[in-house]
Amino acid sequence: MAKIVYITRRETFAAAHRLFRPGLTDEENYELFGKCSNPNWHGHNYTLEVVVAGEVEPETGFVLDVKKLKEIIREHVISKVDHKNLNLDTEFMKGLNPTSENITIAIWNQLAGKIPNGKLYAVKLYETENNYFEYRGEE
């Protein structure tokens, strides 16, 4: 039986977005997306949690160095979303409606294959304190 440890790294970022479907009027988008469809943008303070799962390496006592995990998340995600407009500025969100669901999947895709030890287990995104969105890869 493998002894699996789950490591969570938390980061925060602030970003602007607008939820909308092209081709719908502002009123129709408001019906679908509420305040998040404001044509002149608005922001959220997001909290991101990245969970890596793996076995402890006997040589180091680590699954992976948490400092390295922090650097990977900052390089591939935070630097591309913090104080950005997710509709306009963030390459990995191009063509996606920036709902929390879509942001969560896109962040997973950004990190997939970049974790040197252990494996990416979950990406959790909090848009407010009261709800979070979690993705664990394709099933």
Ligand code: NI
């Ligand atoms: Ni919003």
